[in-house]
Amino acid sequence: MSRLVVVSNRVPVPDKAGNPPAGGLAVALHAALKERGGIWMGWSGKSTGEAEPGPLSIMNNGAIQYALTDLTDRDVAEYYNGFANRVLWPICHCRIDLAEYARREMAGYFRVNRLFADRLVPLLRPDDVIWVHDYHLIPLAEELRRRGVQNRIGFFLHIPWPPADVFFSVPVYESILRGLASYDVVGFQTDYDVDNFAACLRREGSGDRIGGGRFRAYGRSFIAADFPIGMETAEFAELAEDAAHDRRIREMARSMQGRDLLIGVDRLDYSKGIPERIAAYEAFLKGNPEFQDKVVYLQVTPKSRSEVPEYAAMQENVASLAGRLNGSLGSLDWVPMRYINRSLRRPLLAGLYRMAKVGLVTPLRDGMNLVAKEFVAAQDPANPGVLVLSRFAGAARELDSALLINPHDAEGTGRAIARALSMPLAERKERWEHMMKRLLSHDVTHWCADYLSHLEPQRPTLVPEPAP
Numbered sequence: 001m002s003r004l005v006v007v008s009n010r011v012p013v014p015d016k017a018g019n020p021p022a023g024g025l026a027v028a029l030h031a032a033l034k035e036r037g038g039i040w041m042g043w044s045g046k047s048t049g050e051a052e053p054g055p056l057s058i059m060n061n062g063a064i065q066y067a068l069t070d071l072t073d074r075d076v077a078e079y080y081n082g083f084a085n086r087v088l089w090p091i092c093h094c095r096i097d098l099a100e101y102a103r104r105e106m107a108g109y110f111r112v113n114r115l116f117a118d119r120l121v122p123l124l125r126p127d128d129v130i131w132v133h134d135y136h137l138i139p140l141a142e143e144l145r146r147r148g149v150q151n152r153i154g155f156f157l158h159i160p161w162p163p164a165d166v167f168f169s170v171p172v173y174e175s176i177l178r179g180l181a182s183y184d185v186v187g188f189q190t191d192y193d194v195d196n197f198a199a200c201l202r203r204e205g206s207g208d209r210i211g212g213g214r215f216r217a218y219g220r221s222f223i224a225a226d227f228p229i230g231m232e233t234a235e236f237a238e239l240a241e242d243a244a245h246d247r248r249i250r251e252m253a254r255s256m257q258g259r260d261l262l263i264g265v266d267r268l269d270y271s272k273g274i275p276e277r278i279a280a281y282e283a284f285l286k287g288n289p290e291f292q293d294k295v296v297y298l299q300v301t302p303k304s305r306s307e308v309p310e311y312a313a314m315q316e317n318v319a320s321l322a323g324r325l326n327g328s329l330g331s332l333d334w335v336p337m338r339y340i341n342r343s344l345r346r347p348l349l350a351g352l353y354r355m356a357k358v359g360l361v362t363p364l365r366d367g368m369n370l371v372a373k374e375f376v377a378a379q380d381p382a383n384p385g386v387l388v389l390s391r392f393a394g395a396a397r398e399l400d401s402a403l404l405i406n407p408h409d410a411e412g413t414g415r416a417i418a419r420a421l422s423m424p425l426a427e428r429k430e431r432w433e434h435m436m437k438r439l440l441s442h443d444v445t446h447w448c449a450d451y452l453s454h455l456e457p458q459r460p461t462l463v464p465e466p467a468p
């Protein structure tokens, strides 16, 4: 088995005892790295100020080596807060209106990718397989190829790939497409993303599908396919079951005073549809007054990317919407919505999901959305809750037994909430069992192994190509 080299913007460095941070992706990639030996490289999250980026700092942890680089203030502003999070993120989530194109930031994005390539090349061995993650590092393979690297290099995009018209609004779209064609395997979350990517190549006249999951573009042949990411299903289900003994979960249950819990858990991000969700909850309460005082909606939302102006504005907006809802519909002893800006430990999160009768996962667009999967995995098989899920989340491709909604339709989503709260046990069980079966057979370990089996040398196609 080849050694594995993972490259991502940030690196989930383990604690002093050598344990990786909680969360499916970090755990699964650490397991793969431990089995094969290898390197995880990325940005340290620190800035050197105005100076040079500084040398790589290397940390060893058994078979795994962490290679971290600091960036300058300018790098962080242009590459991370600039092009990655103010162009690629909004564009991939179909928010052309929020994209801010600045040549300087685009140049910074490519400059940091060159820096990553310069730092990585001396660490590589000829038979390493390299797995690059997410939109921050799309040009990395092309930069590595320019430096003579011939290893197998794969890329996985965690966020959606947009339709061609949206993508072509990025002034340097061609460099981005060419960058992707430099990989051997390009993984997307869903078949819709693969189709959008194929349409971009076709419209540009630069390439197309050639069969068997393979594409040819910009003079290279590579695999592009969907590899829907999974979670650590069985472990998370166990965490949720054990959480019944957690003091804080028992206190939370007491504070509900017999009311039903609806839960939303998201980073504070405009793609997650939190204002639209609050509007749907309000429509539900107004359209179904018999539920007033009988339910509580808990929204757990850690702040993210506060340096980007749209995120700071959203923080204000969601807080004021929550306050307005509580002000207009709450009573002396009922607060309809609890809103907290905090990150919770995974066992507590698992316990809260299990306590909830309804999971509200209503992004306007989302690559996958692991919260949807976590909510399902945490349920009590004897009395499962109901998932209300946006059809614009990648997760909806697999979790089609959820109540699928259009997050732009507040009244429709409100009706789905009412239906979820009234759903008979037999129907809840049937829907849940169907989804849980899928989550168990397609967990994050399966995802990781499946992706890597396509990246290994001597694996030329997904399925045999038709005879010429």
Ligand code: ADQ
Pocket (backbone or CB within 6 Å): 023, 158, 159, 229, 265, 266, 267, 300, 301, 302, 342, 343, 344, 345, 346, 349, 366, 367, 368, 369, 370, 371, 372, 374
């Ligand atoms: P994210 O946009 O971060 O990820 P998501 O898939 O929902 O979205 O993952 C969020 C993770 O953070 C979940 O594991 C969740 O439990 C955790 N989390 C959220 N709020 C939390 C809180 N308050 N406390 C503790 N944990 C919290 C990107 C893409 C997604 C894609 C993932 C993985 O945008 O579409 O599913 O990568 O590929």
